[in-house]
Amino acid sequence: MRKNIKTFFVCAIFFLIPSHLAFSMEVYKNTSLIPAGEFLMGTEEGTEIELPVHKVYLKAFRISQFEVSNKEFEMIQPKHVRSVSSPCDQCPVTLINWYDAISYCKKKNARLPSEAEWEKAARGPTGYRYSFGEISDQSKSNFANNFKFGAKTVKSFQPNGFGLYNMSGNVWEWVDDWFSFYAKTKIEKRKAVAFSEKIVRGGSWYNSAYYINVGMRFKLNPEIKLNSIGFRCAWDIEQ
Amino acid sequence: MFGIKISSDWNISENDTTAEEIYLNRRKFIENVGKLGSNILAFGAFSNFLNPIQVSAENLISRKITRRNTKKLIDFQENITSENLTSRYNNFYEFGTNKADISFLAKKLKVGQWSIKVEGLVHKPKVLDVDKIIQAMPLEQRVYRLRCVETWSAIIPWSGFPLRELIKLSNPLSTARYVKFKTFIDPNIAPGQKNRFWEPWPYVEGLSMSEAMHNLAFLAIGMYGHQLNPQNGAPIRLVVPWKYGFKSIKSIESIEFVKEPPRTFWQTVSPLDYDFWANVDPTVPYAKWDQRFESPLGREKKEKTMLYNGYAAQVRKLYS
Numbered sequence: 001m002r003k004n005i006k007t008f009f010v011c012a013i014f015f016l017i018p019s020h021l022a023f024s025m026e027v028y029k030n031t032s033l034i035p036a037g038e039f040l041m042g043t044e045e046g047t048e049i050e051l052p053v054h055k056v057y058l059k060a061f062r063i064s065q066f067e068v069s070n071k072e073f074e075m076i077q078p079k080h081v082r083s084v085s086s087p088c089d090q091c092p093v094t095l096i097n098w099y100d101a102i103s104y105c106k107k108k109n110a111r112l113p114s115e116a117e118w119e120k121a122a123r124g125p126t127g128y129r130y131s132f133g134e135i136s137d138q139s140k141s142n143f144a145n146n147f148k149f150g151a152k153t154v155k156s157f158q159p160n161g162f163g164l165y166n167m168s169g170n171v172w173e174w175v176d177d178w179f180s181f182y183a184k185t186k187i188e189k190r191k192a193v194a195f196s197e198k199i200v201r202g203g204s205w206y207n208s209a210y211y212i213n214v215g216m217r218f219k220l221n222p223e224i225k226l227n228s229i230g231f232r233c234a235w236d237i238e239q
Numbered sequence: 240m241f242g243i244k245i246s247s248d249w250n251i252s253e254n255d256t257t258a259e260e261i262y263l264n265r266r267k268f269i270e271n272v273g274k275l276g277s278n279i280l281a282f283g284a285f286s287n288f289l290n291p292i293q294v295s296a297e298n299l300i301s302r303k304i305t306r307r308n309t310k311k312l313i314d315f316q317e318n319i320t321s322e323n324l325t326s327r328y329n330n331f332y333e334f335g336t337n338k339a340d341i342s343f344l345a346k347k348l349k350v351g352q353w354s355i356k357v358e359g360l361v362h363k364p365k366v367l368d369v370d371k372i373i374q375a376m377p378l379e380q381r382v383y384r385l386r387c388v389e390t391w392s393a394i395i396p397w398s399g400f401p402l403r404e405l406i407k408l409s410n411p412l413s414t415a416r417y418v419k420f421k422t423f424i425d426p427n428i429a430p431g432q433k434n435r436f437w438e439p440w441p442y443v444e445g446l447s448m449s450e451a452m453h454n455l456a457f458l459a460i461g462m463y464g465h466q467l468n469p470q471n472g473a474p475i476r477l478v479v480p481w482k483y484g485f486k487s488i489k490s491i492e493s494i495e496f497v498k499e500p501p502r503t504f505w506q507t508v509s510p511l512d513y514d515f516w517a518n519v520d521p522t523v524p525y526a527k528w529d530q531r532f533e534s535p536l537g538r539e540k541k542e543k544t545m546l547y548n549g550y551a552a553q554v555r556k557l558y559s
Binding site for chain 2 (some may be wrong): 199207218
C-alpha cells in the first residue's frame with residue numbers, strides 16, 4: 001500500500017513538471033551557473049596579448065563542471081580515437097579539433113564558452129590567478145608533470161568556487177573566440193579580423209605554472225588535434 | 240690550474256685551425272672573465288688563477304706565428320667556421336623556428352644574474368652562481384666539430400671547462416646513473432615557448448654518468464674568444480661533440496642527477512624520430528635525415544660524416 005502511494009506521488013511529480021523543465025534539468029546536470037556581472041580579464045604576468053587587464057561585463061551563463069570525457073564524446077562520435085595520454089572512459093577527450101568541439105556542443109544544445117566566459121568561470125568568485133587559488137600548488141591540480149604522466153579523470157582534484165573541475169591544468173580547453181588583441185584602437189580591431197587562430201586556455205598536465213594561469217592566452221589553428229587539448233560546453237540562460 | 244690545454248689525440252690542431260685574431264679576442268674575453276671575478280682578486284689564489292692564462296696565450300700566439308707557414312694560414316682560415324655564420328644560423332626553438340631570426344629574438348635573454356640548480360641524487364642540493372663557477376673552474380679552449388642532426392656542421396672554438404669538473408663539485412650520490420639538464424622557461428621573453436605552447440618546455444637533455452664524466456663532454460661559457468652570445472646558449476651550455484647538436488643543451492638552468500634516463504625534449508615531441516643516445520652515425524638515417532653526408536656552414540661541397548663525428552677513438556669505449 002505504502003509502495004503504491006509512493007509510486008503515485010512520483011508519477012504525479014513527473015506529470016506536473018513541464019516537459020521543457022525536465023529537459024533543462026537533464027541538460028544542466030553537472031553544470032554551474034555563473035552569475036551576471038563584471039570581472040577583470042587579462043593578466044600583467046604574460047605578454048602583450050594578455051594586456052591590458054580590463055573590466056568585462058557578462059550576462060549569466062551556465063558552464064559544464066567537467067571537461068567532456070571520452071565516453072561522453074564517443075556517444076556522439078563513436079569513431080573517435082583516444083589518446084594514450086588520456087585513455088580511460090572518464091578521462092578528458094583529446095585529439096579533437098575546434099570544429100569537433102563545437103559540433104559536439106551543438107548536439108547538446110550548447111556552445112563553446114567564449115574566452116571571457118571561460119576566464120571568468122575559471123577565476124571563480126574570488127578572481128584567482130589559478131582556478132584553485134593564488135599560489136601554484138601541484139597538490140591541487142594536474143600540471144608540471146612529466147609528459148608521460150598524462151591526463152587525470154575529469155572529476156579529479158577539488159573544484160573551484162563555482163564548482164568547476166580542472167580549469168587550470170589536466171588538458172587545454174578550446175574556447176569559442178578567434179584570436180585577437182584585446183582591442184584598444186580601431187586599427188587593432190581591424191587587424192584582428194585577419195587572425196585565423198582560435199584560443200586555448202588552462203594548460204595541461206605537462207605545462208608549468210605559467211601556462212595554467214587562467215589569464216594566459218594561447219592561439220592555435222582550429223584544425224589541429226593535439227593529445228593535450230579538450231573542451232567543455234556552455235549554455236545561455238533563457239531570459 | 241688555469242691554462243690552455245690542448246689534448247693530443249682529439250683536438251683539431253690550433254696551428255691548423257685557429258686564427259690569430261681569435262686568440263687575441265680570447266685574451267680580451269679572459270680579461271673580461273677576470274673582471275667578473277675582480278671582487279675576489281684580492282685573494283692570492285685567484286690572482287695566480289688569472290696571470291698564467293695571459294702568459295700562456297701570448298706564448299701560444301708567438302709559437303704559432305713562428306711555426307706556421309702560408310699554407311697553414313690558409314688551412315685554418317678555411318677550416319674554422321666563420322662566426323658570422325655560427326652566430327646567425329641558430330636552432331633555439333625557445334625563440335622561434337626560423338634560424339635567421341634567433342640572433343635578434345634571443346637578445347631578450349637576460350644572462351647577467353644566472354644560476355644553476357644542482358638537484359636530485361646529490362649529497363646536498365645547491366644553487367651555483369655561474370660567475371662563481373667560471374671563476375672556480377679550470378678554463379680552457381677547445382676546437383670541436385659540431386654536427387647538427389639536420390646535416391649541417393661547423394667547427395667552433397669554445398671556451399669553458401670539462402663537464403666532469405662541475406659534476407665533481409656537485410657531489411652526486413653513487414646511485415646517480417644519468418644527468419638531466421634543463422634550460423630556462425620564460426615564455427614572456429622566449430616567443431617559442433608561448434607560440435608553441437603545446438611543446439614540453441623547458442628543453443630537457445640528458446647524458447649517462449659515464450658520458451658526462453668523459454673528458455670530451457664540455458661546458459662552454461665562450462666561443463671565438465668572447466662570452467657566448469645569447470643565441471649560442473649564453474651564459475653556459477653543454478658541448479658534446481660526438482653527439483648530434485640537439486644534445487648540447489643551451490642556457491642551462493638546472494642539473495639533476497637521476498637513476499633513469501631522463502625523457503628529453505625531442506624524445507617527447509617525436510619519440511619515433513629521436514632516441515636518448517643520438518650519437519653521430521653516418522650508417523643510420525636519423526630523425527628524418529640521411530646522415531651519410533654533411534654540409535659544413537659556409538662551404539658548397541658536402542663532406543662525409545664520420546662515426547661519432549670523428550671522435551670514435553675517444554668515445555667508442557663508452558658504448559662497447
